[in-house]
Amino acid sequence: VHRKCDRKLPPGPRALPIIGNLHMLGNLPHQTLYQLAKKYGPIMSLRLGNLPTVVLSSPSAAELFLKTHDLIFASRPKLQAIEYMAYNSKGMIFAEYGSYWRDIKKLVTLELLSPSKIEFFGPIRRAELGCLVESLRRAAAAGEVVDLSDKVRELAENMVYKMILGRSKDERFKLKESVAEGLNLSGGFNIADYVPWLGALDLQRLIPRFKAVSKHIDTILETIINEHEQDFGQRQQKDFVDILLLRMNQHMSSHDNSQELKLDRTKLKAVILDMIAAAFDTSSTTIEWALSELQRHPQVKLKLQKELEEVVGMDKIVEETDLGKLNYLDLVVKETFRLHPAVPLLLPHESTEDITVNGYDIPKKSRILVNAWAIGRDPVAWSENAQEFFPERFIGRDMDVRGHDFQLIPFGSGRRGCPGLQLGVLTVKYVLAQLVHCFDLELADGMFPSGLDMTEKFGLTLPRANHLLVKPTYRLVNM
Numbered sequence: 519v520h521r522k523c524d525r526k527l528p529p530g531p532r533a534l535p536i537i538g539n540l541h542m543l544g545n546l547p548h549q550t551l552y553q554l555a556k557k558y559g560p561i562m563s564l565r566l567g568n569l570p571t572v573v574l575s576s577p578s579a580a581e582l583f584l585k586t587h588d589l590i591f592a593s594r595p596k597l598q599a600i601e602y603m604a605y606n607s608k609g610m611i612f613a614e615y616g617s618y619w620r621d622i623k624k625l626v627t628l629e630l631l632s633p634s635k636i637e638f639f640g641p642i643r644r645a646e647l648g649c650l651v652e653s654l655r656r657a658a659a660a661g662e663v664v665d666l667s668d669k670v671r672e673l674a675e676n677m678v679y680k681m682i683l684g685r686s687k688d689e690r691f692k693l694k695e696s697v698a699e700g701l702n703l704s705g706g707f708n709i710a711d712y713v714p715w716l717g718a719l720d721l722q723r724l725i726p727r728f729k730a731v732s733k734h735i736d737t738i739l740e741t742i743i744n745e746h747e748q749d750f751g752q753r754q755q756k757d758f759v760d761i762l763l764l765r766m767n768q769h770m771s772s773h774d775n776s777q778e779l780k781l782d783r784t785k786l787k788a789v790i791l792d793m794i795a796a797a798f799d800t801s802s803t804t805i806e807w808a809l810s811e812l813q814r815h816p817q818v819k820l821k822l823q824k825e826l827e828e829v830v831g832m833d834k835i836v837e838e839t840d841l842g843k844l845n846y847l848d849l850v851v852k853e854t855f856r857l858h859p860a861v862p863l864l865l866p867h868e869s870t871e872d873i874t875v876n877g878y879d880i881p882k883k884s885r886i887l888v889n890a891w892a893i894g895r896d897p898v899a900w901s902e903n904a905q906e907f908f909p910e911r912f913i914g915r916d917m918d919v920r921g922h923d924f925q926l927i928p929f930g931s932g933r934r935g936c937p938g939l940q941l942g943v944l945t946v947k948y949v950l951a952q953l954v955h956c957f958d959l960e961l962a963d964g965m966f967p968s969g970l971d972m973t974e975k976f977g978l979t980l981p982r983a984n985h986l987l988v989k990p991t992y993r994l995v996n997m
């Protein structure tokens with residue numbers, strides 16, 4: 519046991535009283551932390567309020583914390599937004615590490631996100647993507663400019679809501695808007711999570727907003743679950759709510775006393791909300807950046823279109839079964855994940871014990887931030903042209919995004935790695951391939967490709983600050 523003053527923390531900038539280093543983060547914390555790490559190193563120590571925080575910014579640093587010592591760093595901090603808005607961490611994403619999280623993870627990976635379930639929901643993705651292609655075709659015929667950022671986000675939302683709740687639109691309530699507001703409110707660094715006594719004063723006036731969003735979402739979920747209970751068995755298409763209800767009812771009727779997770783209504787709502795929140799704009803953000811990079815790199819786009827012409831053909835649309843044959847698409851998507859990880863600092867991890875890593879003492883209950891955005895730009899891992907969008911860099915490099923290559927961890931790695939990885943990668947590839955195959959896009963206002971603004975907007979995910987506005991032209995023949 520170390521006395522506090524004997525501890526050797528990782529190097530880092532000086533902290534101010536009370537707020538620590540919070541004031542340094544700025545509007546784009548992942549970029550600030552990337553710059554600070556250049557000075558203080560890949561294992562860097564900060565104080566956010568009075569919380570010891572470790573920021574990891576290189577592949578080997580991430581490997582030490584997410585693989586070598588994964589078990590100690592596999593928990594999550596308690597965040598005020600989550601306590602209020604996500605059923606007190608009863609879902610999976612913010613559950614503390616332990617048997618409850620393990621049981622939920624099992625349920626989610628086996629019953630909601632397994633390969634067979636992903637395949638089962640294929641027709642939903644196909645139908646929704648078909649609608650988007652149709653709407654872009656109409657815009658092309660009319661020579662209109664479309665907000666592609668909005669369109670792609672709407673598409674991803676529709677796919678997700680259909681799969682989870684069985685419907686993509688419901689005129690009666692504004693679930694999408696409320697979830698978006700909830701995510702927005704939880705995206706920033708909330709003072710209350712770092713300086714509890716200041717939090718009690720609620721200077722940012724967040725608590726009433728948390729409560730309002732939470733109440734609204736809960737009412738909607740209750741209505742949807744009630745309706746599922748009423749017409750259970752009558753509908754052909756089963757969604758996540760049906761699957762979880764079935765599971766909940768099986769438990770109740772079998773009176774089994776096993777230790778396995780017993781779903782109740784609150785847990786069911788928490789899991790449903792987690793699935794929505796996790797899938798909400800991760801895929802669409804990635805697609806938006808991929809399309810932006812292709813717009814800025816016409817030669818990459820042409821090469822991808824050529825591959826699609828050869829593998830799919832100009833008289834056919836892309837099917838999910840084609841994706842495995844599209845090798846260049848795979849490189850383009852990896853390169854997008856490298857430069858534009860949708861969740862730039864992953865989700866916060868928390869340590870459950872005092873531990874020494876690489877000679878540094880990391881106290882129990884430290885906050886761990888993994889800067890996946892910085893790791894994707896690490897010049898040692900990616901050479902001098904790390905900042906450039908260059909898919910060919912992956913040729914001959916046996917590397918994927920699954921979390922065993924620590925240079926590329928857009929989905930995290932280890933115990934807390936993303937369970938929606940397969941679905942996420944599939945969605946990104948499918949939508950991107952279809953849009954690139956079916957349309958040529960021209961930037962609105964005749965802007966040169968290289969002039970496309972690439973400013974980011976920090977939140978839970980990292981979308982474009984300015985929407986991508988384009989004029990589409992349809993490419994396929996006899997379709």
Ligand code: HEM
Pocket residue numbers: 610611612623631792793796797800801804859860861864865866867928929930931933934935936937938939941942943946
């Ligand atoms: C391109 C799409 C996606 C990206 C880039 C992404 C990325 C991530 C990242 C970085 C984490 C945190 C890892 C960590 O803390 O170490 C995460 C966690 C998670 N993701 Fe995803 N994700 C995507 C899609 C999805 C989808 C479609 C779902 C489910 C429908 C999903 C469900 C989850 C869940 C439940 C967690 C929490 C895991 C835990 O705490 O144990 N994700 N994701």
